[in-house]
Amino acid sequence: MPELPEVETVINSLRPFLINQEIISVNVKVKNLVAYPEVDVFIDELTNKKIIALARRGKYILIKLNDNKTLIVHLRMTGKLLIKESDQELDKHTHIIMKLESGKELRFNNIRKFGRLYLIDNGHPEQAGGLAKLGPEPLSEDFTEKDFKKLFKGRHGVIKSLLMNQKFIAGLGNIYADEILYRAGIDPERKADKISEQEQVELYHIMREILRAGIKFGGTSFSDYVNGLGEKGSFQEELLVYQQSGQACERCSEEIIKKKVGGRSSYYCPGCQK
Numbered sequence: 001m002p003e004l005p006e007v008e009t010v011i012n013s014l015r016p017f018l019i020n021q022e023i024i025s026v027n028v029k030v031k032n033l034v035a036y037p038e039v040d041v042f043i044d045e046l047t048n049k050k051i052i053a054l055a056r057r058g059k060y061i062l063i064k065l066n067d068n069k070t071l072i073v074h075l076r077m078t079g080k081l082l083i084k085e086s087d088q089e090l091d092k093h094t095h096i097i098m099k100l101e102s103g104k105e106l107r108f109n110n111i112r113k114f115g116r117l118y119l120i121d122n123g124h125p126e127q128a129g130g131l132a133k134l135g136p137e138p139l140s141e142d143f144t145e146k147d148f149k150k151l152f153k154g155r156h157g158v159i160k161s162l163l164m165n166q167k168f169i170a171g172l173g174n175i176y177a178d179e180i181l182y183r184a185g186i187d188p189e190r191k192a193d194k195i196s197e198q199e200q201v202e203l204y205h206i207m208r209e210i211l212r213a214g215i216k217f218g219g220t221s222f223s224d225y226v227n228g229l230g231e232k233g234s235f236q237e238e239l240l241v242y243q244q245s246g247q248a249c250e251r252c253s254e255e256i257i258k259k260k261v262g263g264r265s266s267y268y269c270p271g272c273q274k
Helices: 004-018 039-046 145-150 159-164 174-184 197-216
Strands: 023-028 034-036 051-057 060-065 069-074 079-085 094-100 104-110 116-121 257-261 264-268
Touching: 004 051, 004 060, 004 079, 004 104, 004 197, 023 039, 034 039, 039 116, 069 079, 145 197, 159 174, 159 264, 174 197, 174 264
Parallel strands: 034 116
Antiparallel strands: 023 094, 051 060, 060 069, 069 116, 079 104, 094 104, 257 264
């Protein structure tokens, strides 16, 4: 699933093509991808609306319209939001097409059909799945070391699962959680209440550093992820632990291990991560 850096990269790539564009028509080929409202209402209320801003909340794309509504796109496993010329051939996995006044099209491509779109009223995030229940944004200027440390109070679960809990903090997934914990020297199965305040501070700064690097390199592309122009990211070339099982750790030369943590494949160095 695309994580915070990938979603931010998609938004940044689409913004020049979408701002101040009117949506001329909407074609929904796979109806169950529209989670809210009913498909007919979704099409009617989206048509002839102007896009005024793009933003991100966790792993959700927010396309703000000029009528007090916001189009929410959750890419999930294999979702792609792409800008295309109207005469470009449709991919067989393109399921929603929004024609813009520029003549271009905004296309939602989703091989596994797990992605979801919502057209919600501003001020009502509960209309869009888990959007209303998201934790703080890790890269927000208002999110401080102190705020991060407060999140640990009363928490006893394993740190890897906690970092991936969208109600704890928004936007992290498997890839970036592994990289953050490796660089912080923390075992992914360490209990949250066993992480010292100093380690929490270090974790806060490393988390922000890694997420910003992910954005800088355009996200991590292994298979499906591309930005809004169809371009792959390159952060996979910067990864030190994720999908590196059997390789020697760059810091201590011990073999990187793959194991299940909270039901998810996790990569870590038993020599560095205590």
